[in-house]
Amino acid sequence: MNEINLKPIGFVKNNIKELRFGNFADEISEIIVDEKFTEALNGIEDYSHVIIVYWMDKVKDYAITHRPQGNPKVPIVGILACRCPNRPNPIAITTVRLIEHKGNKIKVKGLDILDGTPIIDIKPYWPQYDKVEDAKIPDWVNELDF
């Protein structure tokens, strides 16, 4: 399988300096994209929510199976059956509220990532693609900290 190369389009600036589980709902982050992508944000202010796609650059190795958040109430599952960071490709997606757009910067609320994390894409939240009314999840997911 061929290697894929990509470059960050920008970075996050916020007050989250250490990893933790959950409790990010009120965090305000700024995402600063490279100035050459300033116009690529045109019209993003017409959305209430965006999906931030980022590279978890602190993850140095992957697990095949994993107990999410080390929580004893939670089973060991495959890494592709949870949202934990230690994935073969440590790419994550987080849906957040968009607060402001100015030039090459957006301000968002609820982002759960470390200051300085490289951003690889920003996508508007489209309910047609992203909203599932009747999703079934295993009960253990409700034991986790969000």
Add this chain to the structure above:
Amino acid sequence: MNEINLKPIGFVKNNIKELRFGNFADEISEIIVDEKFTEALNGIEDYSHVIIVYWMDKVKDYAITHRPQGNPKVPIVGILACRCPNRPNPIAITTVRLIEHKGNKIKVKGLDILDGTPIIDIKPYWPQYDKVEDAKIPDWVNELDF
């Protein structure tokens, strides 16, 4: 900004041989992950929906602004304010119904990608992260083919 390297974890097998807009709801696709990741799928069968993260390998260049689907009812917007493929990093996410899990394969319904597309991640759909009740979108999104 440093380059990021990743490797596909698998590939899609389906009957979609040419790109088109919309009408993928009934398409059945098989995702075959590398055998070394077989156990990374343990427990995925407990979910009704998964998010497929993939590399749009047919995209050769990016746009800064773009008229989605070339639809004359739709404005020209920044590429980060739509879900079109010509992004700086052509990574896409599609949420689909999970039909079956057997060994290193899953079968899904509604995937909108070409046969042979490289898969870079599979994530379970967690409503806590992925479901927004009150998302606001610009009206033009409703003019597109889904």
